[in-house]
Amino acid sequence: MTNDAHHGDRHDRHGHHGRHHTVDSSESHEHGHSHADEDMLSVEEAYERIAASFSRLDPVEVPLLESLGQVLASDVYSPLDLPPLTNSAMDGYAVRGEDIQGAGADSPRTLEVIGLVAAGSVSDDIVRPGTSIRIMTGAPIPDGADTVVPFEETDEVQRRRSGAPLDQVNILSGLPRGSNVRPAGEDVRSGEHVLTAGTLIRPSEIGVMASLGLGTVKVARRPVVAILATGDELVANGLPLERGKIFDSNSFSVAASVVASGGVPKILGIARDNLDDLHRKLSEAEGSDMIITSAGVSKGDYDIVKDVLTQRGEMNFWSVRMRPAKPLAFGHIKQEGRGPVPLMGLPGNPVSAMVAFEMFARPAIAIMLGKQPLPRPSVEGVLTGPIYNTDGRRVYARVEVTRDNGTYYANPTGPQGSNILTSMSRANGLAICPEDLRSKAAGETVRIIMLDWNEEVDL
Numbered sequence: 001m002t003n004d005a006h007h008g009d010r011h012d013r014h015g016h017h018g019r020h021h022t023v024d025s026s027e028s029h030e031h032g033h034s035h036a037d038e039d040m041l042s043v044e045e046a047y048e049r050i051a052a053s054f055s056r057l058d059p060v061e062v063p064l065l066e067s068l069g070q071v072l073a074s075d076v077y078s079p080l081d082l083p084p085l086t087n088s089a090m091d092g093y094a095v096r097g098e099d100i101q102g103a104g105a106d107s108p109r110t111l112e113v114i115g116l117v118a119a120g121s122v123s124d125d126i127v128r129p130g131t132s133i134r135i136m137t138g139a140p141i142p143d144g145a146d147t148v149v150p151f152e153e154t155d156e157v158q159r160r161r162s163g164a165p166l167d168q169v170n171i172l173s174g175l176p177r178g179s180n181v182r183p184a185g186e187d188v189r190s191g192e193h194v195l196t197a198g199t200l201i202r203p204s205e206i207g208v209m210a211s212l213g214l215g216t217v218k219v220a221r222r223p224v225v226a227i228l229a230t231g232d233e234l235v236a237n238g239l240p241l242e243r244g245k246i247f248d249s250n251s252f253s254v255a256a257s258v259v260a261s262g263g264v265p266k267i268l269g270i271a272r273d274n275l276d277d278l279h280r281k282l283s284e285a286e287g288s289d290m291i292i293t294s295a296g297v298s299k300g301d302y303d304i305v306k307d308v309l310t311q312r313g314e315m316n317f318w319s320v321r322m323r324p325a326k327p328l329a330f331g332h333i334k335q336e337g338r339g340p341v342p343l344m345g346l347p348g349n350p351v352s353a354m355v356a357f358e359m360f361a362r363p364a365i366a367i368m369l370g371k372q373p374l375p376r377p378s379v380e381g382v383l384t385g386p387i388y389n390t391d392g393r394r395v396y397a398r399v400e401v402t403r404d405n406g407t408y409y410a411n412p413t414g415p416q417g418s419n420i421l422t423s424m425s426r427a428n429g430l431a432i433c434p435e436d437l438r439s440k441a442a443g444e445t446v447r448i449i450m451l452d453w454n455e456e457v458d459l
Helices: 010-013 045-053 154-163 204-213 252-258 276-283 304-311 350-368
Strands: 059-063 094-095 109-116 131-135 149-150 168-171 193-195 216-220 226-228 265-270 290-294 313-319 327-335 338-346 378-382 394-404 407-412 428-432 444-452
Touching: 045 327, 045 350, 059 252, 094 168, 149 394, 168 290, 193 204, 193 265, 226 252, 252 265, 252 290, 265 276, 265 394, 276 290, 276 428, 290 350, 304 313, 304 327, 313 338, 327 350, 378 394, 394 444, 407 428, 407 444
Parallel strands: 109 131, 226 265, 226 290, 290 338, 378 407
Antiparallel strands: 059 216, 094 131, 094 149, 109 168, 313 327, 327 338, 378 444, 394 407, 394 428, 428 444
């Protein structure tokens, strides 16, 4: 029950590996197994069982800007035309199209300038034959006008330089009627269906709703995820570190992953290896939409965590055919005043916890948000160091992905023990060695799940 070297990974922490960048088999002997267990679930089987337990949360109304990254809970209809009035697409002169037909640099049309209209203003003047109104971008087109001539196609600049009066202007281009005019309702008509429930809200959707005058929006609620680390060896961040103890890292990496996935983390702290403390800490999860624990789910761990989880609900403890993150628990526990709440028990080793979160908890949060739980983008890349697979599990090797001359390269980030958290911080992808292959050699092509894009990846 630890965030660090424990139950099969302790040797990773004490020099088992050299400094060469290969992908090791440090978990292959975990709990005394050197080959794939017959009752192991595939990653896909575990995912399907977990995903089936989640659905979109109830809608809430939030301020518009806070809705970024969430999913619309109801359709959006426009209360107005956009633009509300026919307006100018350019700075220039509002004219009658028939007054400027045939105009050119050698045959200008001289018009009287009878006024000016800026954006946000409405002109009371009427453009009659032989007249024009100076107009700014976005300003409503005055009555009588149907065309806008940009400043660049008039002699205004020359007039200003020479000090000539600006009560007249020469039009130097015979633009077609309607040029540079944006009709009312060109973008959206009043009553029009603009956005559909289920749409992911991006900056562009924020802009659209703001243009409709919406200050709030109904979205699927962000899930509150309670996070509990377990183990007598753990010390809370900021406290003195006693001999034999380690700081709790899982609570922070998991909480950060929850935020990055769109959820709201609720850190419960550390539960000690006794019944009372575990029960008390789980009671503090009241009101959460999912509980994530770390450690206490492996075959070699103390039975106390499993006992408590089972006592409070229905739990399944699985082995998943993957490395890292073989041990996994999933089920539901009872909460007062509401139905059973999903609980996911991640492995204790920090890399295992992060990889298990990526594969199973991140999609669960997406479903609660009303999103499609789409996989991360993936690329094909060339390995620069081998990946070994000694026990028939799918290996997710931490790699730094770079690109050179259009080819992606997957560079293992050093020793791959599931306790070596820095190997995760150096990685921007997970390179896969399938279950049915014993290794992937340097120079071979692998599929890489991209966790993010570092600056070194030249797209």
